[in-house]
Amino acid sequence: MTPDPDFRVSPLWTFSLQHYAKPGVKEACLALQDDSGLDVNVALACLWHERRGGIPLSEEDFRQLLEDVSVAQQRVHRIRPIRRDARDAPETQPLYRTLKRAELLAENLLQLALFEALQSVPEADVGDGRISLMAYAAHQRKTLPPAEVEAFAIE
Numbered sequence: 416m417t418p419d420p421d422f423r424v425s426p427l428w429t430f431s432l433q434h435y436a437k438p439g440v441k442e443a444c445l446a447l448q449d450d451s452g453l454d455v456n457v458a459l460a461c462l463w464h465e466r467r468g469g470i471p472l473s474e475e476d477f478r479q480l481l482e483d484v485s486v487a488q489q490r491v492h493r494i495r496p497i498r499r500d501a502r503d504a505p506e507t508q509p510l511y512r513t514l515k516r517a518e519l520l521a522e523n524l525l526q527l528a529l530f531e532a533l534q535s536v537p538e539a540d541v542g543d544g545r546i547s548l549m550a551y552a553a554h555q556r557k558t559l560p561p562a563e564v565e566a567f568a569i570e
Contacts, residue, residue: 422523427530430463431456443566451557454488456522457481460529461551462544462568470539471546477554483532487525494518544568 422428434440444455457480465471472480481488498514501507545568552559 421520423527425527425530426467427460427463427526427533428523430466431459431526434459434462437569439566440569443563443569446563447559447567451552451559451563453552453555453557453559454491456488456491456525456529457484457551458548458567460526460533461547464533464536465542465544465547468538468541469533469547470537471542472536472550474550474554476536477551480529480532481554484525484528487521487528490521491518491525494521543570 435444444458447453447458448455457477461472494514494517498511498518501511501514545564548564548568549559
């Protein structure tokens with residue numbers, strides 16, 4: 416498979432693709448997004464960050480992190496509802512495929528912004544990402560069911 420020149424590969428992007436492909440993770444990501452209202456790209460960054468040895472993030476860290484990546488995050492959030500709207504009508508399938516790729520490209524740019532922003536966070540012992548994920552949820556004023564966290568953070 417030839418790499419797509421439009422996508423920027425980072426360790427976070429590579430981790431996200433591999434983690435998302437694990438059994439049950441796709442469903443857990445959709446639950447985090449649809450049921451809990453969290454941005455899956457930020458949630459994946461939580462896991463990657465701690466698993467690489469980054470210090471667990473606090474609610475205050477998320478205030479700054481989300482401010483740093485807000486432009487990239489807004490791009491994803493603008494494209495997603497348009498893509499969803501085009502999903503069901505047969506005559507809009509070419510449009511849907513184009514919007515799906517555009518959303519994936521926007522997510523790639525968001526993950527690149529997250530990767531760059533997380534480079535300045537000090538290192539610690541390797542964690543499993545749950546502490547940062549829970550801090551992200553608390554920052555967003557969300558409560559995550561333990562089973563959702565476990566399914567998402569699967570090794």
